[in-house]
Amino acid sequence: MKMKKKKLVVMKFGGSSVADAEKIKTVARKVFAKTKLGHKAVVVVSAPGDMTDDLLEMADKISQNPPDRELDMLLATGEQVSIALLSMAIHELGGNAVSLTGPQAGIFADSSHTKARITQIKPSKIHDELKKGKVVIVAGFQGLNPNQDITTLGRGGSDLTAVALAAALKADECEIYTDVKGVYTTDPRIVPEAQKLDRISYDEMLELAGAGSQVMQARSIEVAKKYGVDIHVRSTFSEDEGTWIVKEVSGMEDVVVSGVAYDKNQAKLSVTDIPDRPGIAAKIFGALAGIQVNVDMIIQSAAQDNTNDISFTVSKADLKKAVPLLESVSKELGGKGLLVDEKIAKVAIVGVGMKSHAGVAAKMFEALAQNKINIEMISTSEIKVSCAVKEEDGQKAVQVLHKAFGLGTKIKSGAK
Amino acid sequence: MKMKKKKLVVMKFGGSSVADAEKIKTVARKVFAKTKLGHKAVVVVSAPGDMTDDLLEMADKISQNPPDRELDMLLATGEQVSIALLSMAIHELGGNAVSLTGPQAGIFADSSHTKARITQIKPSKIHDELKKGKVVIVAGFQGLNPNQDITTLGRGGSDLTAVALAAALKADECEIYTDVKGVYTTDPRIVPEAQKLDRISYDEMLELAGAGSQVMQARSIEVAKKYGVDIHVRSTFSEDEGTWIVKEVSGMEDVVVSGVAYDKNQAKLSVTDIPDRPGIAAKIFGALAGIQVNVDMIIQSAAQDNTNDISFTVSKADLKKAVPLLESVSKELGGKGLLVDEKIAKVAIVGVGMKSHAGVAAKMFEALAQNKINIEMISTSEIKVSCAVKEEDGQKAVQVLHKAFGLGTKIKSGAK
Numbered sequence: 001m002k003m004k005k006k007k008l009v010v011m012k013f014g015g016s017s018v019a020d021a022e023k024i025k026t027v028a029r030k031v032f033a034k035t036k037l038g039h040k041a042v043v044v045v046s047a048p049g050d051m052t053d054d055l056l057e058m059a060d061k062i063s064q065n066p067p068d069r070e071l072d073m074l075l076a077t078g079e080q081v082s083i084a085l086l087s088m089a090i091h092e093l094g095g096n097a098v099s100l101t102g103p104q105a106g107i108f109a110d111s112s113h114t115k116a117r118i119t120q121i122k123p124s125k126i127h128d129e130l131k132k133g134k135v136v137i138v139a140g141f142q143g144l145n146p147n148q149d150i151t152t153l154g155r156g157g158s159d160l161t162a163v164a165l166a167a168a169l170k171a172d173e174c175e176i177y178t179d180v181k182g183v184y185t186t187d188p189r190i191v192p193e194a195q196k197l198d199r200i201s202y203d204e205m206l207e208l209a210g211a212g213s214q215v216m217q218a219r220s221i222e223v224a225k226k227y228g229v230d231i232h233v234r235s236t237f238s239e240d241e242g243t244w245i246v247k248e249v250s251g252m253e254d255v256v257v258s259g260v261a262y263d264k265n266q267a268k269l270s271v272t273d274i275p276d277r278p279g280i281a282a283k284i285f286g287a288l289a290g291i292q293v294n295v296d297m298i299i300q301s302a303a304q305d306n307t308n309d310i311s312f313t314v315s316k317a318d319l320k321k322a323v324p325l326l327e328s329v330s331k332e333l334g335g336k337g338l339l340v341d342e343k344i345a346k347v348a349i350v351g352v353g354m355k356s357h358a359g360v361a362a363k364m365f366e367a368l369a370q371n372k373i374n375i376e377m378i379s380t381s382e383i384k385v386s387c388a389v390k391e392e393d394g395q396k397a398v399q400v401l402h403k404a405f406g407l408g409t410k411i412k413s414g415a416k
Numbered sequence: 417m418k419m420k421k422k423k424l425v426v427m428k429f430g431g432s433s434v435a436d437a438e439k440i441k442t443v444a445r446k447v448f449a450k451t452k453l454g455h456k457a458v459v460v461v462s463a464p465g466d467m468t469d470d471l472l473e474m475a476d477k478i479s480q481n482p483p484d485r486e487l488d489m490l491l492a493t494g495e496q497v498s499i500a501l502l503s504m505a506i507h508e509l510g511g512n513a514v515s516l517t518g519p520q521a522g523i524f525a526d527s528s529h530t531k532a533r534i535t536q537i538k539p540s541k542i543h544d545e546l547k548k549g550k551v552v553i554v555a556g557f558q559g560l561n562p563n564q565d566i567t568t569l570g571r572g573g574s575d576l577t578a579v580a581l582a583a584a585l586k587a588d589e590c591e592i593y594t595d596v597k598g599v600y601t602t603d604p605r606i607v608p609e610a611q612k613l614d615r616i617s618y619d620e621m622l623e624l625a626g627a628g629s630q631v632m633q634a635r636s637i638e639v640a641k642k643y644g645v646d647i648h649v650r651s652t653f654s655e656d657e658g659t660w661i662v663k664e665v666s667g668m669e670d671v672v673v674s675g676v677a678y679d680k681n682q683a684k685l686s687v688t689d690i691p692d693r694p695g696i697a698a699k700i701f702g703a704l705a706g707i708q709v710n711v712d713m714i715i716q717s718a719a720q721d722n723t724n725d726i727s728f729t730v731s732k733a734d735l736k737k738a739v740p741l742l743e744s745v746s747k748e749l750g751g752k753g754l755l756v757d758e759k760i761a762k763v764a765i766v767g768v769g770m771k772s773h774a775g776v777a778a779k780m781f782e783a784l785a786q787n788k789i790n791i792e793m794i795s796t797s798e799i800k801v802s803c804a805v806k807e808e809d810g811q812k813a814v815q816v817l818h819k820a821f822g823l824g825t826k827i828k829s830g831a832k
Contacts, residue, residue, distance in 0.1 A: 021474065021477035021478050024478060025478065055497070058437065058497070058501060059500075059501065059504060061437035062437050062440060062441065062501055062504045062505045062508060063504045063505065063507065063508040066504040066507065066508075067503070067504065067507050069514070070500045070503045070504050070507070070515055071500070071504075073496060073499065073500040073503070073515050073517075074496075074497060074500035074501065074504075076496070077493035077496045077497050077500075080489060080490075080492070080493045080496075081471070081474070081490060081493050083489065084475075084486045084487070084489040084490035084493075085474060085475065085478055085490065087483070087486045087489070088475060088478045088479045088482040088483065088486050088487075088490075089478045089479065091479065091482065091483050091486070092478060092479040092482075098485070099486055099489050101489075104564065125564075148520065148541075
């Protein structure tokens, strides 16, 4: 019999995994089984199911514009309910567990209520409890700010708690349990033959996340990359291996394209007939940055008659605040107007292999052309090529690209 | 125009006062109005309506015997929801408020999870926020134990938080808002002409509480008495003055009886034919104390044939654990058995005036006798006379005594 290494594992379960008593018991059994193998476990949980929405609804009945500090005080109760119930469920199995709020676990954050950043983790309490042989259950999504107030970490905050804790504790791995089996070559609802990836690099995952893949938020991946945390994305409801998100290794480059991303939540904006002189782009994008609107896929057309068009994409959710601002900026610059096109979709191919393989973009454009899909905009990075296409062509484009790069067959992203 | 004194007031609202958004807004308006008069307010709230029961139900689905520490972690979220929502509601009115959990407010407690005692209050954070002109909203019912864990204070815990905070802050008064208008001469459901008392002394209130009056728990009154906190029990849904619970003043003695208490949750136990020798009573009541059963109204019959009967009352809720123990103790002592009578009720007259008026007990017994109500047990204290009667006679006894001592007419308990 081979001696297996006893590991320290951070396990993170999302809200759907702790939505009711039965699901909490399932999670407890998973955690208990891990400790039965001799491993130490730190568990991070989100609020149960719809609880965050229910709390927001309660707040909404009282104030349309509640102070962020009080919203955080309210929302932090959701995770506190989860940790207490999960701890009870582990005790019920005969295990020994202790629940800790974010502040109790030593998670410190800045003062940006509702979207705070973790500034520091002081894990001495966690270490103490682990030494006593306990499973430590930590409330995700929350920390303590310098004013001793509870702050929440915003969307994807529980993933961030898990990854940051794994880094601070020097955990052997960080398991992100979810309701999908891992990261796929593309959205299986669009391409049924999409394959689960065994491994993917941080950078590829970042590009997939940025391009609309919903498995994990970009900032959690960034922290994992920074501290070299091995992430294992897997299903709560299965024992199968999921997808490992890890440091890029040489073998990964054998595969040129790891996945196809799809994002239909972007809109295209064009500021037309503006003067072709220095500082114009800075003026436009500086104004957008000032109202926290992120811009993607910028294209400046060749100058004609000393005028220019600038097109770019923004999130549809930001249109409402971006459009009035751009109309006034355009006017100020002497532009002729602002065109808004909400009927676009963005498709992108992602893979670290692109860095060492030529002709990848050309192959992408050719595949789209052969299928009569017109490309409206193009942007590229070292490991990604993105195209904006008409919204109605979006899903077809994903299917075409998935097939063109042979992603429907197994063996991907380096040897496992 | 007379200058009114600007006061520091602790205001406590129970769960029924913050059960939904509309009720929370009502509370917010009450608090805001107080600050508009120039007063400073520290507000203590319980969990909304049925939330504590809902949380217990969730726990119950997971474990029949959850660890107390985790139960406290779970239950403490209820008050945290209330403080956040109330703070939002005050902001919505244009006020400035800040919510604090028990630990944030500097409330320290011992480690008896689910029934902790407050050990210390360090109100520096509260003082800081008051100085900034804020209403400070504190979660009732919770504190931090020496292990940095959240503990809850058990039944009546939010009242206790309010009274203890009023003492620590040297507040001018402590308002306990409830769904009744104050403390009555007796239960108005039994005696419709029962009168609201304008004032009552701590000791009278303690005797009323011990005798089953549900307005406030005894331990909150004890703390108020110890630190001389003036308590004002009043209705959330009215502007009328309620009842002041205060230090005994000379005028109070003019009224002999302030109220009639009624308790139908007691059972009578009799251990019969036990030897008449020293140490027997200590053996019986020591055993009951060992399993945390409180005993009231002890009567030892005169010895006959060197044997004795001892009768006493316990709470019906404690019967299940008291009976098996007493059966074995009785057997050990050579007793003949244990009689249990659940069909009793306890009625009591309470008043500081008794100390200086003779014949009060006699008047009570006579009134009961004239109405053919048999007295099964009697016990007395300086300011109380209690009688156990048959359960079926209980309500009638209350009505008879209320009338006999002239409590149905105004002017009571000293000048206001």
